[in-house]
Amino acid sequence: MTHSSILTAAGLDLSDLSGGSLAVHTPIDGSEIARLAETRADDMSAVIARAQAAFRHWRTVPAPRRGELVRLLGEELRAAKAELGAVVSLEVGKITSEGLGEVQEMIDICDFALGLSRQLYGLTIASERPGHRMAETWHPMGPVGIISAFNFPVAVWSWNAAIALVCGNPIIWKPSEKSPLTAMAAHRCLERALARFGDAPEGLSQLVIGGPEIGAALVESRDVPVLSATGSTRMGNIVGPKVLARWGRPILELGGNNAMIVAPSADLDMAVRAIVFSAVGTAGQRCTSLRRLIVHESIHDDLVAKLKSAYASLPVGDPRESGTLVGPLVDEQARTRMLAQLEQARSEGGVVHGGEAVEDGVPQGGAYVTPALVEMPDQTDTVRTETFAPILYVMRYSSLEDAIAMQNDVPQGLSSCIFTLNLREAETFLSAAGADCGIANVNIGPSGAEIGGAFGGEKETGGGRESGSDAWKGYMRRQTSTINYSAELPLAQGVRFDI
Numbered sequence: 117m118t119h120s121s122i123l124t125a126a127g128l129d130l131s132d133l134s135g136g137s138l139a140v141h142t143p144i145d146g147s148e149i150a151r152l153a154e155t156r157a158d159d160m161s162a163v164i165a166r167a168q169a170a171f172r173h174w175r176t177v178p179a180p181r182r183g184e185l186v187r188l189l190g191e192e193l194r195a196a197k198a199e200l201g202a203v204v205s206l207e208v209g210k211i212t213s214e215g216l217g218e219v220q221e222m223i224d225i226c227d228f229a230l231g232l233s234r235q236l237y238g239l240t241i242a243s244e245r246p247g248h249r250m251a252e253t254w255h256p257m258g259p260v261g262i263i264s265a266f267n268f269p270v271a272v273w274s275w276n277a278a279i280a281l282v283c284g285n286p287i288i289w290k291p292s293e294k295s296p297l298t299a300m301a302a303h304r305c306l307e308r309a310l311a312r313f314g315d316a317p318e319g320l321s322q323l324v325i326g327g328p329e330i331g332a333a334l335v336e337s338r339d340v341p342v343l344s345a346t347g348s349t350r351m352g353n354i355v356g357p358k359v360l361a362r363w364g365r366p367i368l369e370l371g372g373n374n375a376m377i378v379a380p381s382a383d384l385d386m387a388v389r390a391i392v393f394s395a396v397g398t399a400g401q402r403c404t405s406l407r408r409l410i411v412h413e414s415i416h417d418d419l420v421a422k423l424k425s426a427y428a429s430l431p432v433g434d435p436r437e438s439g440t441l442v443g444p445l446v447d448e449q450a451r452t453r454m455l456a457q458l459e460q461a462r463s464e465g466g467v468v469h470g471g472e473a474v475e476d477g478v479p480q481g482g483a484y485v486t487p488a489l490v491e492m493p494d495q496t497d498t499v500r501t502e503t504f505a506p507i508l509y510v511m512r513y514s515s516l517e518d519a520i521a522m523q524n525d526v527p528q529g530l531s532s533c534i535f536t537l538n539l540r541e542a543e544t545f546l547s548a549a550g551a552d553c554g555i556a557n558v559n560i561g562p563s564g565a566e567i568g569g570a571f572g573g574e575k576e577t578g579g580g581r582e583s584g585s586d587a588w589k590g591y592m593r594r595q596t597s598t599i600n601y602s603a604e605l606p607l608a609q610g611v612r613f614d615i
């Protein structure tokens with residue numbers, strides 16, 4: 117299929133894809149595939165006003181009825197899975213099965229949110245006063261701004277969108293300027309669901325196209341009470357304080373620097389498969405990609421040998437071809453950064469295997485690389501930095517305590533894991549004295565989370581939680597009510613105030 121036919125198959129109209137100021141390139145061969153009109157910064161106040169008007173209606177629609185919209189979205193996504201997955205591959209370079217997996221994640225969160233629409237449970241609380249009842253109720257918050265990163269161009273939106281919509285909130289989405297086409301195609305699915313739903317207010321879901329300055333309008337507006345931002349820690353450092361300064365609620369999903377501890381008892385064959393998928397999948401461009409491998413000294417050489425041989429046979433190439441496991445980096449800048457980080461690692465004593473630009477047997481114009489395995493003498497500053505590329509730093513440890521200290525000794529706190537068959541080691545890793553991350557796994561890599569759990573991380577990862585479990589509470593306001601059905605007016609704590 118040509119680039120244009122992939123876009124039209126996903127419901128995009130080619131006449132909307134030219135003549136604008138935002139150039140969109142495919143990482144596959146670097147060619148320009150669209151030139152989009154951008155939302156004007158001075159249109160943003162009208163966009164936000166439309167969302168506020170939609171909120172006044174949507175908050176009164178019963179939550180199970182709001183769930184019906186998300187059910188329809190799930191149906192539309194099921195029907196469009198192949199076409200939307202192909203746009204993910206075209207626009208951000210994911211291999212076919214990962215592009216499809218991203219859409220599957222959207223379908224899964226719609227199912228979850230549909231069930232949730234009948235389970236936005238509050239509490240009843242025992243009152244200390246006779247003839248009184250206390251309750252806790254959850255109410256919609258208002259428009260939710262969603263700023264998303266290029267590497268999960270649609271799944272992260274759907275985590276926010278499906279939950280925000282059942283919680284009674286309109287949504288305004290500013291996707292990455294590197295992946296607006298996938299966003300447009302996904303939004304078409306929601307538009308079809310809205311048409312079938314029938315009576316949703318105009319402006320319930322809006323898509324705005326552009327760079328940071330368009331995102332900034334959402335960040336700065338008091339009429340956008342929840343701002344969910346996914347991207348680099350650098351972006352979160354700007355966005356988080358601004359949202360807090362206007363008393364908004366930020367949900368931040370920022371950079372990760374995820375580690376695996378491999379203990380002496382680990383099933384090494386299983387560990388190798390988990391390591392290679394987590395470190396190399398999505399060309400190392402997942403927030404949860406494995407970047408640090410902390411290996412017990414007794415098995416270090418054996419594991420490194422197995423990894424070197426697995427890395428040697430990894431097929432790098434066009435992400436749409438069956439058999440390819442490593443597609444391109446998002447752009448040339450990402451490749452330059454990767455190669456520079458490897459130089460830096462060498463200067464700190466690292467021994468680098470792989471990590472070279474690939475020009476043969478791949479589409480010309482794309483930024484292809486062989487994944488890098490780097491044996492490091494220590495956890496240096498370079499290792500502590502997130503580089504968004506397939507670089508895996510390997511280090512040794514002698515005691516589990518040291519390994520956990522090393523796992524925690526980075527600024528980020530997203531995902532972590534241990535491979536061990538030893539119950540004491542596994543439980544210590546998961547204990548209060550164990551990994552300090554939002555996600556901690558046993559005998560499974562750090563990437564590829566299911567939507568049922570709350571997703572997010574600590575420290576410079578931003579502290580936000582999205583997706584499953586009770587992450588929905590971040591999109592609602594909690595109201596505590598005391599109801600007096602007696603004929604007396606007793607005060608709490610036995611206070612007397614007789615008049």
Ligand code: NAD
Nearest residue numbers: 264265266291292328331332347348351369370371372403
């Ligand atoms: P990025 O920070 O460059 O951009 C992310 C988004 O933020 C884009 O939409 C961008 O336009 C917007 N943005 C940037 N500066 C802004 C500002 N000052 N005001 C408002 N909006 C602004 O990130 P990226 O390169 O697209 O994505 C890669 C990064 O995202 C990595 O660090 C990765 O770890 C992180 N990420 C984190 C998660 C997570 O859930 N923790 C998920 C995916 C990606």
